[in-house]
Amino acid sequence: MNPLPLTDADLNAYVDGALAPARAAEVEQVLAKDAAITARVAEMRQQNSALREALDPWLADPIPPALLDAARMPQASARWRRFAPYFAAAATLLLGVASGWYLRDVTLERGGTPTTFARQAALTHALYAGDINRPVEIWAAEEKRLVTWLSRRLGLAVHAPDLNGAGFALVGGRLVAGNERPTALFMYENADKQRLSLQVRKQPPGTSEVAFRYAIEDGVGVYYWIDDACAYALSGQLDRAQMLTIGRAVYAQLAAAETGTPLK
Amino acid sequence: MSTEPSLPHPELLAAIPRLRRYARVLTGETTRADDLVQETLARAWEKRRLWAAGTDLRAWLFTIMHNVFVNQRALARRDAQNVSLDGDEDGNAAWQIPVRAMQQTRVELMEILREVGRLPVDQRVVLVLAAVEEMRYEEIAAVLSIPVGTVMSRLSRAREKLRRVAQATPTEPSTLKIVK
Numbered sequence: 001m002n003p004l005p006l007t008d009a010d011l012n013a014y015v016d017g018a019l020a021p022a023r024a025a026e027v028e029q030v031l032a033k034d035a036a037i038t039a040r041v042a043e044m045r046q047q048n049s050a051l052r053e054a055l056d057p058w059l060a061d062p063i064p065p066a067l068l069d070a071a072r073m074p075q076a077s078a079r080w081r082r083f084a085p086y087f088a089a090a091a092t093l094l095l096g097v098a099s100g101w102y103l104r105d106v107t108l109e110r111g112g113t114p115t116t117f118a119r120q121a122a123l124t125h126a127l128y129a130g131d132i133n134r135p136v137e138i139w140a141a142e143e144k145r146l147v148t149w150l151s152r153r154l155g156l157a158v159h160a161p162d163l164n165g166a167g168f169a170l171v172g173g174r175l176v177a178g179n180e181r182p183t184a185l186f187m188y189e190n191a192d193k194q195r196l197s198l199q200v201r202k203q204p205p206g207t208s209e210v211a212f213r214y215a216i217e218d219g220v221g222v223y224y225w226i227d228d229a230c231a232y233a234l235s236g237q238l239d240r241a242q243m244l245t246i247g248r249a250v251y252a253q254l255a256a257a258e259t260g261t262p263l264k
Numbered sequence: 265m266s267t268e269p270s271l272p273h274p275e276l277l278a279a280i281p282r283l284r285r286y287a288r289v290l291t292g293e294t295t296r297a298d299d300l301v302q303e304t305l306a307r308a309w310e311k312r313r314l315w316a317a318g319t320d321l322r323a324w325l326f327t328i329m330h331n332v333f334v335n336q337r338a339l340a341r342r343d344a345q346n347v348s349l350d351g352d353e354d355g356n357a358a359w360q361i362p363v364r365a366m367q368q369t370r371v372e373l374m375e376i377l378r379e380v381g382r383l384p385v386d387q388r389v390v391l392v393l394a395a396v397e398e399m400r401y402e403e404i405a406a407v408l409s410i411p412v413g414t415v416m417s418r419l420s421r422a423r424e425k426l427r428r429v430a431q432a433t434p435t436e437p438s439t440l441k442i443v444k
Contacts, residue, residue, distance in 0.1 A: 009416045009420055012416060012423060013416065016398075016401070016419075044423055044427075047376075047430075048395040051380070051392070051396050054377050054380075055289075058284070058285045059285060063277075064298060066302055067280055067284070067302060067305070069272075070305035070306060072270045073309065133315050134312060138270070139274060142274075
């Protein structure tokens with residue numbers, strides 16, 4: 001009939017909101033009748049709030065530079081070696097492809113043939129889109145800084161198209177090594193955690209334009225095109241129709257931006 | 265080859281103030297605390313593959329910090345057998361955190377900081393994780409690698425000690441001197 005006697009542990013858990021609802025209700029019944037226990041609970045609550053009041057000001061202390069540095073991704077260095085096992089699979093893939101395709105790549109790339117661009121884009125996409133926690137170097141929260149940085153490194157004004165209309169939000173971006181020139185990568189993700197990447201790089205002057213082409217490289221679908229200044233590759237593992245729709249949205253936004261028309 | 269330094273990772277950056285605070289509670293002083301935070305962040309980068317998406321980053325970082333602390337202390341003692349906080353009674357010797365901004369801080373808050381420093385470190389950390397970080401008991405148990413029952417008993421003992429001190433201390437502000 002009567003609930004189990006209250007223990008000190010019950011009171012602590014009650015104060016910390018850690019009691020099961022049924023037991024908490026029993027504690028409340030006791031509290032309603034027992035002034036001493038009510039006072040004890042009030043005292044513990046007051047102790048908690050005093051602790052927070054005493055310790056919360058520490059949170060406002062300025063963060064020393066050494067700790068800011070420690071929050072940055074370590075640069076390639078001795079530390080890199082310790083990550084090696086995690087990247088072994090990706091490295092093996094790249095190595096295999098690189099050796100097999102080396103001669104062909106060199107030949108085709110020199111000739112400006114875009115096939116290798118699609119392939120490169122697919123491999124780069126697979127490498128970073130598969131990285132759950134660190135697909136990008138700079139997150140979308142700092143889009144402006146990302147875009148400024150990439151534009152500077154590419155020597156080309158780039159920006160991240162808005163693909164929210166297609167259900168893909170910008171995750172962020174990074175600089176990647178193209179075959180011969182730096183390439184900007186923007187990563188997007190939809191609600192199902194599917195990822196798309198848009199890679200952009202400057203083309204050497206005189207490259208012929210290439211209209212929308214589609215290739216499947218190692219299971220990754222790539223839409224790519226080259227206009228007079230840039231090569232673009234949209235990579236992902238969606239079906240072709242979906243990729244095409246998104247590719248067109250990207251193309252339309254980039255074209256609009258180039259001619260100074262405000263983006264939709 | 266990028267010469268651009270990467271930006272601080274936003275989630276790690278956001279966690280730093282709480283990590284520093286917990287490190288101070290753990291080590292009892294500020295310089296060692298910041299060293300501990302730095303080492304914790306370095307480990308976090310090394311283990312970033314284990315940083316599962318959607319999990320509580322704060323709890324994970326606290327766990328790393330706890331392990332780093334315990335290992336460092338074991339090394340310092342050259343006592344590989346005794347690598348846990350359990351039964352630790354000497355942790356309070358190192359409580360040298362300056363009571364900050366004395367002018368603004370109310371007397372009773374200074375008192376409580378001092379008393380927290382007098383608690384054995386195993387009780388002190390449980391109290392702060394529960395009352396200040398407001399972690400669930402299960403989370404605390406995971407961070408400290410101890411059973412939930414142990415979390416509860418340490419918490420209960422810590423609160424009881426603080427309470428006895430509060431009751432023994434008159435509320436007049438003239439009682440800044442602690443007699444021990």
